Amino acid sequence: MSVEIIGLLGILLMFILMFLKVPIAISMVVPAIFGIIYLKGWNTLAAAVETITWDHSFSYTLSTIPMFVLMGELLYICGISTELFNTFRLWLSRLKDGLGMATIGSSAVFAAASGSSLANTATMGVIASKEMLNAGYNKSLTGGTIVAGGTLGVLIPPSTLFILYGMMTEQSIGQLLVAGIIPGIMLMGLYMLTVYIAVMIKPDLAPVINAKVTWKERFVSLKSTIWILLLFAIVIGGMYIGWFNPTEAAGIGAFCTFIIALLRKKLTVQLFIQALSSTLKTTGFLFAIIIMAFILNYFLTITRLPMVLADILNGLSLPPFLLFAIIILMYILLGMVMDALAMVVVTLPIILPLIHLMGLDLIWFGVIIVLVMEMAMITPPVGMNCFVLKGAAPDLSLEQIFKGAALFILPIIVLIVILYLFPNIALYLPSNMY
Amino acid sequence: MKYLEKTIQLLTTITKYIALSTMTFMMLFIAFAVLSRLFFSPIVGDIELVQLGMVVMIMCGLAYTQQVDGHITIEILANKMSKRAQTILDILGALLTFCVTLAFAYIYLEVAITHQNDMRLTTNLLEIPFYPFDFIIVIGLFMWGLEALLKFLRSCLLLFQSNSKES
Amino acid sequence: TLVACSSTAGKNENANNKVYELDVNNWQPSTHHYAYNAWEPWKELVEEKTDGQVKVNIYHGSSLGKSSSVYQDIKGGLYDVSLLVANYSYDTPFFPYTIGSLPFAFEGPAEASAILKEFGEKYAKEGLEDLIIMPPTSTDGYDLFSTKPVESIADLKNRKMRMSGKSENAFIEALGGTPVSITSEGIYEGLEKGMIDTAFYTPIGGEALKYYEPAPYITKMAVLVNPLIPVMNKEFFESLPEDLQKLFEEELNPALSQLFTNSYESELEESHNQLEDNVKKRGKFTSLSVADTEDYRKHGKAAWELWIKDADQKGYNGQEMADEFFRMLEKAGYPLPYK
Numbered sequence: 001m002s003v004e005i006i007g008l009l010g011i012l013l014m015f016i017l018m019f020l021k022v023p024i025a026i027s028m029v030v031p032a033i034f035g036i037i038y039l040k041g042w043n044t045l046a047a048a049v050e051t052i053t054w055d056h057s058f059s060y061t062l063s064t065i066p067m068f069v070l071m072g073e074l075l076y077i078c079g080i081s082t083e084l085f086n087t088f089r090l091w092l093s094r095l096k097d098g099l100g101m102a103t104i105g106s107s108a109v110f111a112a113a114s115g116s117s118l119a120n121t122a123t124m125g126v127i128a129s130k131e132m133l134n135a136g137y138n139k140s141l142t143g144g145t146i147v148a149g150g151t152l153g154v155l156i157p158p159s160t161l162f163i164l165y166g167m168m169t170e171q172s173i174g175q176l177l178v179a180g181i182i183p184g185i186m187l188m189g190l191y192m193l194t195v196y197i198a199v200m201i202k203p204d205l206a207p208v209i210n211a212k213v214t215w216k217e218r219f220v221s222l223k224s225t226i227w228i229l230l231l232f233a234i235v236i237g238g239m240y241i242g243w244f245n246p247t248e249a250a251g252i253g254a255f256c257t258f259i260i261a262l263l264r265k266k267l268t269v270q271l272f273i274q275a276l277s278s279t280l281k282t283t284g285f286l287f288a289i290i291i292m293a294f295i296l297n298y299f300l301t302i303t304r305l306p307m308v309l310a311d312i313l314n315g316l317s318l319p320p321f322l323l324f325a326i327i328i329l330m331y332i333l334l335g336m337v338m339d340a341l342a343m344v345v346v347t348l349p350i351i352l353p354l355i356h357l358m359g360l361d362l363i364w365f366g367v368i369i370v371l372v373m374e375m376a377m378i379t380p381p382v383g384m385n386c387f388v389l390k391g392a393a394p395d396l397s398l399e400q401i402f403k404g405a406a407l408f409i410l411p412i413i414v415l416i417v418i419l420y421l422f423p424n425i426a427l428y429l430p431s432n433m434y
Numbered sequence: 435m436k437y438l439e440k441t442i443q444l445l446t447t448i449t450k451y452i453a454l455s456t457m458t459f460m461m462l463f464i465a466f467a468v469l470s471r472l473f474f475s476p477i478v479g480d481i482e483l484v485q486l487g488m489v490v491m492i493m494c495g496l497a498y499t500q501q502v503d504g505h506i507t508i509e510i511l512a513n514k515m516s517k518r519a520q521t522i523l524d525i526l527g528a529l530l531t532f533c534v535t536l537a538f539a540y541i542y543l544e545v546a547i548t549h550q551n552d553m554r555l556t557t558n559l560l561e562i563p564f565y566p567f568d569f570i571i572v573i574g575l576f577m578w579g580l581e582a583l584l585k586f587l588r589s590c591l592l593l594f595q596s597n598s599k600e601s
Numbered sequence: 602t603l604v605a606c607s608s609t610a611g612k613n614e615n616a617n618n619k620v621y622e623l624d625v626n627n628w629q630p631s632t633h634h635y636a637y638n639a640w641e642p643w644k645e646l647v648e649e650k651t652d653g654q655v656k657v658n659i660y661h662g663s664s665l666g667k668s669s670s671v672y673q674d675i676k677g678g679l680y681d682v683s684l685l686v687a688n689y690s691y692d693t694p695f696f697p698y699t700i701g702s703l704p705f706a707f708e709g710p711a712e713a714s715a716i717l718k719e720f721g722e723k724y725a726k727e728g729l730e731d732l733i734i735m736p737p738t739s740t741d742g743y744d745l746f747s748t749k750p751v752e753s754i755a756d757l758k759n760r761k762m763r764m765s766g767k768s769e770n771a772f773i774e775a776l777g778g779t780p781v782s783i784t785s786e787g788i789y790e791g792l793e794k795g796m797i798d799t800a801f802y803t804p805i806g807g808e809a810l811k812y813y814e815p816a817p818y819i820t821k822m823a824v825l826v827n828p829l830i831p832v833m834n835k836e837f838f839e840s841l842p843e844d845l846q847k848l849f850e851e852e853l854n855p856a857l858s859q860l861f862t863n864s865y866e867s868e869l870e871e872s873h874n875q876l877e878d879n880v881k882k883r884g885k886f887t888s889l890s891v892a893d894t895e896d897y898r899k900h901g902k903a904a905w906e907l908w909i910k911d912a913d914q915k916g917y918n919g920q921e922m923a924d925e926f927f928r929m930l931e932k933a934g935y936p937l938p939y940k
């Protein structure tokens with residue numbers, strides 16, 4: 001039996017276990033355990049468990065995840081994120097799908113303070129899901145809107161993924177981050193358009209508008225967002241001025257929210273423990289998945305399955321456009337079953353020479369990679385954003401979330417096509433930096 | 435069973451509160467480190483402390499996550515099955531979780547002992563030894579396993595009860 | 602097995618037709634000079650010299666493991682060959698090699714490979730029997746990247762200087778700077794946003810990652826190198842027939858080390874030229890005067906003393922090792938770290 005076949009069998013087993021309701025983390029690691037023992041022996045498995053578990057928990061960068069999640073929980077508990085959301089809601093109240101748009105708009109604003117799409121989803125997930133469901137939105141649309149809005153977290157700077165990509169490809173991290181701004185705003189627009197069109201085609205996805213909102217109310221709502229403006233001024237401003245780095249920004253954000261909650265007298269010991277506990281739950285399952293995903297990743301790498309795939313692509317001498325389309329398609333498929341991060345770490349080394357050959361710009365390709373990773377985060381059965389939302393909003397089932405998320409794959413693809421045709425949209429800002 | 439359940443739950447609660455305290459500490463510490471760097475002097479080893487905090491928080495959170503059934507599953511197929519079949523799937527999931535976490539805890543126990551006795555790895559600046567944190571990983575994984583065992587036993591009991599009712 | 606059949610046929614009748622797969626973990630990206638200057642040429646060399654009996658699979662981009670855990674990973678057999686950074690294995694039996702990372706121990710990889718082999722064979726033996734150690738080499742010498750002009754050591758007083766470890770910490774404190782810990786991923790942004798004013802970094806890496814953009818004042822000082830040791834999994838080595846074992850030991854392994862040394866030497870010149878070119882308009886690319894060099898070297902002593910203490914704690918004789926190290930440098934005609 002060739003090693004590639006073993007890899008395929010491993011993936012098959014993973015799917016079987018997943019659909020048999022075995023926890024996703026465990027489903028990923030069981031085939032990896034068997035595979036590694038079969039191919040390399042127990043000692044290698046032990047070494048893999050040793051270093052992978054340590055690397056992904058003894059991690060400074062990954063501390064942004066619990067800290068931004070905690071910030072979101074605290075923002076929710078002291079009512080601030082609800083107010084941000086409300087402001088958007090009031091200003092967009094004339095639209096039948098105003099709440100959906102408000103979710104995406106506030107996600108985009110929040111993205112400017114958060115470097116991770118998981119944190120973004122977790123934060124907006126708690127508030128927006130309650131509001132949208134209470135207002136009578138369709139559950140799938142609610143879930144889809146939130147996870148899609150969450151993906152903006154890594155496209156609009158700061159972004160942990162751009163930093164990772166820059167490290168791997170030796171591209172300027174500063175330029176990469178700036179490259180995400182315009183595409184990020186465009187994607188926000190496309191997401192809103194998606195909600196608009198979806199509700200236009202199927203009006204029963206969104207409730208009828210009944211509330212009448214006066215301009216006075218709108219401006220009053222602005223007043224109540226002073227806290228969040230202050231918070232963003234500190235977190236984003238502090239990061240841009242250089243008071244702290246993006247990793248620390250997460251801790252600072254949580255700390256400032258904690259202080260604000262105290263000042264507004266909204267925080268009791270009970271509520272604080274509640275916020276900590278739900279952060280812990282999210283942290284627990286996310287890191288279980290992260291660690292197991294990297295063990296699976298090691299197994300898949302030694303079966304050379306990802307490489308065989310890329311080699312096949314390399315072997316077909318196709319016109320650049322078609323090759324690019326195939327690469328994107330491959331990422332869509334891989335992104336379904338793999339963790340987005342693991343996927344890129346494994347394939348980038350093989351894809352990069354191809355990109356060089358095609359004469360594509362690596363800063364531009366960074367934006368494309370982040371877009372395909374965003375897609376991977378919302379496609380089933382392995383879609384981190386959806387898992388996070390499931391954790392933050394227990395009322396939504398995973399199936400409903402994935403169903404809704406599928407709608408938002410289209411705007412991502414549209415944006416990829418636009419960027420392919422007009423690469424300057426991504427390259428304009430970075431090329432004018434120095 | 436009652437006794438076992440109580441003991442495991444008590445232990446999980448302890449690990450949970452360790453994790454919650456660590457999380458609070460990390461939040462306060464990161465803010466303190468930034469303020470200190472801005473107004474006084476940088477704290478040597480701040481990154482290391484956050485890293486170690488992460489290990490404690492993650493590992494002590496695993497069992498709690500299992501306790502509140504927080505480890506994500508895909509329920510598309512299971513939802514279409516009978517109650518009995520679902521219980522059997524729960525048993526499978528809990529059993530696999532138990533085996534995997536116990537195997538990993540065993541692997542890490544060896545790591546911890548090696549780091550304690552033979553190769554004392556430490557953090558770079560503060561020279562804090564890794565091995566106590568290795569033991570925390572062992573405990574975290576082991577507790578996760580025990581919570582899974584609890585779920586396994588509960589589901590078995592459920593299956594047994596429904597069996598005896600039918601017959 | 603096709604490769605093996607076609608190339609060994611008729612050449613060696615006794616040849617085992619088995620193909621040995623050798624997995625290489627390149628923890629750098631496929632675009633890095635490790636890939637095109639060292640790993641790829643070595644793959645060709647190995648496959649050619651072994652007549653295809655050994656097939657080399659290179660995995661780029663840390664996909665088999667990170668650079669920080671090479672020691673554990675190689676022992677556990679996660680892969681068969683990789684490059685070990687001595688400093689990431691400070692608490693392992695590789696500790697003696699970390700002497701090479703102290704301030705001004707070596708100016709570059711040629712010196713490091715000339716001295717470290719003998720030094721390692723003398724002091725780093727115990728505990729390393731379970732892996733195959735190839736001849737050591739090192740990175741290029743680190744230069745100082747600064748956001749503001751640095752004319753003399755006095756200019757570094759109270760500057761926020763990025764440090765990555767104990768010995769850098771001691772060196773920076775001796776220089777009067779304020780050590781700030783920042784991950785290597787955060788250097789660019791740290792310099793850009795003023796969280797740090799300076800960073801010691803390899804000119805090859807600093808050029809590739811464009812650190813000269815936020816920090817255009819670059820002082821060429823080769824303050825330190827990072828010793829690198831290519832290593833091989835022992836089980837893999839022992840699974841080979843004897844003639845291949847001999848081939849690796851005598852020819853292929855030393856060749857790999859040489860490839861790394863050459864790569865650093867050739868890339869360094871290129872990078873220095875590029876850096877000089879890039880900061881022409883916005884900053885300054887300076888070399889140290891003889892007097893300044895002496896001055897910097899003096900300040901490095903604190904880091905050496907710290908290392909000697911660590912060595913003693915680990916059960917070595919630190920002072921004796923340092924003395925012997927100096928003797929070796931002197932004998933080979935290289936400058937001493939300090940006087």
Ligand code: NA
Pocket residue numbers: 111112113114115116152153154155156157158159
């Ligand atoms: Na962001």
Ligand code: NA
Pocket residue numbers: 335336337338375376377378379380381382383384
């Ligand atoms: Na996916």
